[in-house]
Amino acid sequence: MFLRRLTRWQAETQRESVAGLYAAAHRDPPAAAHALQREDFLRRFTGHDIQRPGFEMVIGSDPAPAGCCYGYPADREGEWPGTYAAGPWGDRVPPGEVGEAAAAGRLFLVAGLMVLPAYRRTGVATRLMQTLLLRSTATLALAVIAADNAPARAAFRSWGWRPWDGGPSGDGPAGPQPEAWIRPLP
Template sequence: MRALSRRRARTRRDAVADLSAVAYGGAVGEDLRDREVFLEQFTIDTARPGFTMVAVGEAGCAYGSALDPEGDWWRGYFGEPPNQIKELISRERAFAVIGLMPQPDCRRRGVASRMMGHLLTRCGADLVAAFAEATNIPAHNAFVGWGWTRTGSLRTDATSPVRGVWTHPVQPNKPPPDQHANRKAVSR
């Protein structure tokens, strides 16, 4: 397990795009449009304040960034985000997991749990949030197994899927439990 700097993550962007294609069930280079969309979004993500990335060789990677108090992370939230979340975001003490991508052959072996634990340890936040499509049952099961709380749902626009919003308080030096549930890649 190793942490990657923003610069190193950018130099590995093609490898991360390949990993994303495999982790999300496609084939490397299968849909060039999807790949280009991913690469554009990855470039934006690596420029976000507090960008942090961890990788386990070729087994997978996880990354995220600080939740920007002026950002649009909560656009489309059904209702009002809980006050504690709004307060931590306003104090710049919240972090969003943007990508969690274990290779399919590494699932159910604790790789995602270790990546998530390492990412949470490195992020320096008091609260971490993640967003998973409502239909992504393996991701929801993983969050439950890790002790996360389903805080609500959001839909960023009329054509996007409904995503569950999951949050977890960060306790220094205490990564989430190593659950060996089937994990599908998680993305916001």
């Protein structure tokens, strides 16, 4: 597996490959229950995620894309994107350690992690996440995962992440709310 960082421009030019990877990675349950349609993913990825200041992306290839991980620093002014604005704080910076890290410009949001089923449980996701966070100057990372995704929950726990009790919880209008997970960064 070859890992490489992509610049914002490279991520933009690879958007169709990333959307194909997203669709293929979310075919199997439990992720399929919460997967966006390919077009919705592509619209969010190119219209929002790539545009964020500090966008970082790591892709794993063998030789075709097998997985990727991407994210960006949280906005100091509290403009929280999509899944991060799902908590009781709305679009404001949340309270506590997450809000403090965001206000100080030291919070990194992991916006996406996907690995093709054939490469799961082989260490690819671990390497992607480590490589993504390696150069970050943040002191805390935040990720949101589907509430019913037990394999993702187990992976995040094994990487030293913990559930954030200030994140969304319980059932919403569309069923179980996604779970927010945090991890201090060195």
